[in-house]
Amino acid sequence: MEPLRVLELYSGIGGMHQALRESCIPAQVVAAIDVNTVANEVYAYNFPHTQLLAKTIEVLKEFPKLESEHPEKNTIVAENKIERKKIDPNICFDNGRQCSGKEAILFKLETIEEIDRKHQQDSDLSVQMLKDFLEDDIDTNQYFLPPKSLLRYALLLDIVKPTCRRSTCFTKGYGSYIEGTGSVLQTSEDVQIESVYKSLTNLSQEEKITELSMLKLRYFTPKEIANLLGFPPDFGFPEKITVKQRYRLLGNSLNVHVVAKLIKILYE
Known part of the structure; x- marks a missing residue:
């Protein structure tokens, strides 16, 4: 043929x-x-x-x-997509049920216990763990979330561990913006996330940063996102392509x- x-x-x-x-x-x-x-x-x-x-x-x-x-x-x-639809940004859906206004805000700021419970539902053993897509022997210092981001976006982060079997969609804004751009990885697996968030009440900003830093949250590297998107191991980027540019390109892929x-x- x-x-x-x-x-x-x-x-x-x-x-x-x-x-x-x-x-x-x-x-x-x-x-x-x-x-x-x-x-x-x-x-x-x-x-x-x-x-x-x-x-x-x-x-x-x-x-x-x-x-x-x-x-x-x-x-x-x-x-490119061939179909476009308009979505009302003021409306969200909770298991198919429409909600808006104050209810939408409450739904968005769910408790950390609920977030952790959802993470524990990653039980489909046919799906690989995130750790299978992570890079080995890399300098991750440049990928850790800065203190200001930890403090400002603590309740908006989608936090996953290497043993999780899911992540949210990575967009071109990943690494530059926090909300809705992709998951962040908790590299300190022995720290209980619910304990950290419960301890934030009545703490000063510096104390909150100290507590949140215990989780050692970092962004996924561009190579790790490429792995999650199914690109082969030999797929790469020219050296002059910056990390920010790589995130943008992968988010559009x-x-x-x-x-x-x-x-x-x-x-x-």
Whole structure:
């Protein structure tokens, strides 16, 4: 069977390309297109043999050579969403039940006991623990949350341990913003999180920082997030790409494993 000839639009760092590889479908990415020059550097670093154009999709009219003897074998792959919906930012949902206003705030600031109870529900043994995705022998000092962030966002953090089997979605704001951008890792596993939070009552700011610091909370590294998204061990970044840029690029990417399965289903 003749391999599919794939044109990858909005190629980013190559999540679609990697998913196509993982799907094991016979295909060739004949070209990739993206206007993000930083993303293109990462793409070229990992897929050096793929033609890459830093242009908008209007360049499609310049691709008559993409046509093969079997047009049905030509495929366009794009990461962008094709459906948009508006969501009221003032409304949240509690197990399908709509709530708003003061009730939404109370729901958001749930007790630390409730957070810990949810963490204990990570019991699906078919799902790998987070520790399987962590880097070994790295300098984590640059990834620890600063005292100011600990104090200001203590009740908004989604805290996970290496033994947990889930995390929240990582967005492009990870590392720069706290709320809703991704989980943070508790590296001091022998410290009980509920005890720390219970002790914060009536403490001074300095004392609160001291207590929260006992948890040794840090951000996941870019490599660890790439691992969680299903990128292979040999996927990397050029040295000149900063940590902040790596977070942004990964937050705009996709889960390779999920997309690989979807591609396979579409192909079949």
